[in-house]
Each structure stands twice: as C-alpha cells, then as structure tokens.
Amino acid sequence: MSQLKNDLLLRTLRGEETERTPVWMMRQAGRYLPDYMKLKEKYSFFERCQTPELATEITIQPVEQVGVDAAIIFSDILVVPQAMGLEVQMVEGKGPFLPDPVKQEKDLQRLHLPDVDETLGYVFDALRLTKKTLDGRVPLIGFAGAPWTLLCYMVQGKGSKTFDEAKAFCYTQPGTAHRLLQMITDTTIAYLKGQAKAGADVVQIFDSWGGLLGPDDFENLSLRYIRQIVAALKDVIPTIIFAKGAFSSLEGMAATGAQGLGIDWCIRPAMARQLAGANVTLQGNFDPAKLMSPIPVIEQEVKTMMAAFSGTRHIANLGHGILPEIPVDHARAFVQAVKNYRTF
Structure with missing residues (x-):
C-alpha cells in the first residue's frame, strides 16, 4: 500500500496542525460531472455501483477534475437495505423506490442479517481497486447511511420531505422499529468494518433525515444506534457523522467519540463549535446552492466561511450534496478558494 502523499484530511481529523484546510464535497463523484453523465447514459445506477471498474472511475473523477483532497467511494446508502433483502429501484428523475416496504412486525421475516462479503463484496472490490488506482494521491472515504435514515426509506418506500409514515411506524410500533434499527445497525457495523479492511481511510455516516x-x-431513534456504530469502529477507522439539520444534538454526537461532525449551512460555525466542544473536527458548511453564484462571489463567500471556522479543526465541505446543475468550473473555484485561503 503506497504512502499517502496528501493526508491533510486524516491529520485534521486527528486534530493535528496542518498547513491548510482540507476540502472535499459531498456527492462530488457524480451528477454534475459531464464524464459521469456519459457513463450514466450507458449503464444503470446499480450497474455503476456494482462494477468496481466503473465505481473506481467515477470515484476518481473529482480528484482529477476538481482537485479535492479526498475521494469518496461511488455507491449509495440503499445498498444496505438491498443486502438485507429489500428490493431497491432507482427511478430516473424520481429517486429511490422500494416496492415492498416494511409495514409491520411480520415484514421483518423477509429481512436478514447478510454476510456482507457475499452481498456487498462489490463495494469492497471497488474500494480495493480505487485505493490501488489512487496510489496514495488522497485518502479514500467509505460511507453508510445512518440506521434512522435507512429505516425512513425501508418503511416509506420512497423519498419524502417529512417521512411521516416512517415516523408513525416508530411511534405506533416502537418494538418493531427498534428491532429493525438494530438489524440495520448490526449490518452497518459489519459493512463499515469491511470497508476499512478493503482500504477506506475514514468512513462517514450519513443521517440525511436526522x-x-x-x-x-x-437520541432514541438515531443517536443511540450511531453511538453503537462509532463505538464498534473506534479502534478500526476514524468516523465522521453528518446528521443534516440535527444540530440541536451536536453535543451528543460529539460525545460518541467520532473524529468529525458535518454541519449544514443553517448553523453558524461558532455556535456549532460551542455545542460540539473543542475535541472534534467540524466539516462543512457551504450552502451547495451558492455554487450557482458567479465565481468571484463564490471566492468571497468561501473566505467568509473559512474566517468563521478560523483557528479551529475544520474540513471545508458543502452543507449537503452538490447539486446536479452546478458548473464544474464553479466546483473547482470553490475547492481552489479553500486551498488558497490563508489566515497569515
């Protein structure tokens, strides 16, 4: 395994002094890149995920084309429900669709704790191939969805702004909900350990609906399960938790022992730092829609963001995934502006 030539991200997660702030973008591998769109025309979503050569190519595109300080493996959070036995379809223009969702206790019988090497081995193969192809240029990030976010899809059966069916399921059938959350948690721990073994340098837990x-x-439906995952990975790999919109729980998330916490653009960095304490790296928090601004505005806004995080452990990122309509040169301008930023 080659030495990392750029380990800024890992040093920042450990709280070490670095010469500059590392930068990457959530959803950087994909939908805004013309080269990705060409592959999308040829191969279905799950073909792209399940073919290690394609996943590797997509993962590395933003490293080469945008200049980010980390690669994040091209995959999807819904590969876990799939591995547990639920059918998952990706419907063009509509997003995920699970035709046979979990509605009651007996539906859990259709699910199982998978052998991750068997069901998710293609992700591990993609990580191994990506690691080899990156050849130490930047760290490689693995990821999984948080149990609560996966439950949302597994019960609702599709995306939603409110996930009220998923919430109703938890409030009316708490026993079943916690059994499902525990099954997802156990699968996710095995899955993330497998990612670490396959070459991921750090993993991120996405709680998109936290x-x-x-x-x-x-605390009851999400954090107690995230806590189990972070604890299980403590001696295996560094973890970042990103629970969009859940900043009221930053203190609890920091107490899990995760090395990094992602924040969105709805909280000021100073407030996030106050809630999270000094011993964790904050990641974020540029509004992805701001990347539509003219480049000089992006550059100025990046300076404002960087100044707000100044003197603190920080990984520059967006406050959520990059939008499909962002011009590549705007994404590049964001990354470059972070790299150019100096406090001295």
Whole structure:
C-alpha cells in the first residue's frame, strides 16, 4: 500500500496542525460531472455501483477534475437495505423506490442479517481497486447511511420531505422499529468494518433525515444506534457523522467519540463549535446552492466561511450534496478558494 502523499484530511481529523484546510464535497463523484453523465447514459445506477471498474472511475473523477483532497467511494446508502433483502429501484428523475416496504412486525421475516462479503463484496472490490488506482494521491472515504435514515426509506418506500409514515411506524410500533434499527445497525457495523479492511481511510455516516426528529426522538431513534456504530469502529477507522439539520444534538454526537461532525449551512460555525466542544473536527458548511453564484462571489463567500471556522479543526465541505446543475468550473473555484485561503 503506497504512502499517502496528501493526508491533510486524516491529520485534521486527528486534530493535528496542518498547513491548510482540507476540502472535499459531498456527492462530488457524480451528477454534475459531464464524464459521469456519459457513463450514466450507458449503464444503470446499480450497474455503476456494482462494477468496481466503473465505481473506481467515477470515484476518481473529482480528484482529477476538481482537485479535492479526498475521494469518496461511488455507491449509495440503499445498498444496505438491498443486502438485507429489500428490493431497491432507482427511478430516473424520481429517486429511490422500494416496492415492498416494511409495514409491520411480520415484514421483518423477509429481512436478514447478510454476510456482507457475499452481498456487498462489490463495494469492497471497488474500494480495493480505487485505493490501488489512487496510489496514495488522497485518502479514500467509505460511507453508510445512518440506521434512522435507512429505516425512513425501508418503511416509506420512497423519498419524502417529512417521512411521516416512517415516523408513525416508530411511534405506533416502537418494538418493531427498534428491532429493525438494530438489524440495520448490526449490518452497518459489519459493512463499515469491511470497508476499512478493503482500504477506506475514514468512513462517514450519513443521517440525511436526522433533522426530522426532535432532540429526544433523535437520541432514541438515531443517536443511540450511531453511538453503537462509532463505538464498534473506534479502534478500526476514524468516523465522521453528518446528521443534516440535527444540530440541536451536536453535543451528543460529539460525545460518541467520532473524529468529525458535518454541519449544514443553517448553523453558524461558532455556535456549532460551542455545542460540539473543542475535541472534534467540524466539516462543512457551504450552502451547495451558492455554487450557482458567479465565481468571484463564490471566492468571497468561501473566505467568509473559512474566517468563521478560523483557528479551529475544520474540513471545508458543502452543507449537503452538490447539486446536479452546478458548473464544474464553479466546483473547482470553490475547492481552489479553500486551498488558497490563508489566515497569515
């Protein structure tokens, strides 16, 4: 395994002094890149995920074309429900669709704790091939969805702004909900350990729908399971938690022992730091829609963001995934502006 030539991200997660702030973007491998769109025309979504050569090519595109300080493996959070036995379709223009969702206790019988090497081995193969192809240029990030976010899709059967069916399921059938959350948690721990073994340098847990829960429900339905995952990976690999909109629980997330916490653009960095404490790296928090601005505006806005995080452990990122309509040169301008930023 070659030495990392650029380990800024890992050093920042460890709280070490670095010469500059590392930068990457959520959803950087994909939908805004013309070269990705060409592959999308040829291969279906899951073909792209399940073919290591394609996943590797897509993962590395933003490293070469945009200049980010880390690669994140091209995959999807819904490969876990798939591995557990639920059918998942990706419907063009509409997003994920699970035709046979979980609605009651007996539906859990259709699910199983998978052998991750068997069901998700293609992700591990993609990580191994990507690691080899990167040849130490930048660290490689693996990821999984948080159990609460996966439950949302597994119960609702599709995307939603409110996931009220998923919430109703948890409030009316709490026993079944917690059994499902535990099954997802156990699968995710095995899956992320497999990613570490296959060459991931750090893993991120995406709780995209964490912000739909009030603080007590977030603790009960999300954080207690994330805590198990972080604890299980403690001696294996560094972890970053990104729970969009759940900043009221930053203190609890910091207490898990995760090395990094992602924040969105709805909280000021100073407030996030106050809630999270000094011993964790904050990641974020540029509004992805701001990348539509003219390049000089992007450059100025990046300076404002960087100044707000100044003197603190920080990985520059967006506050959510990059939007499909962002011009590549705007994404590049964002990355370059972070790289050019100096406090001295």
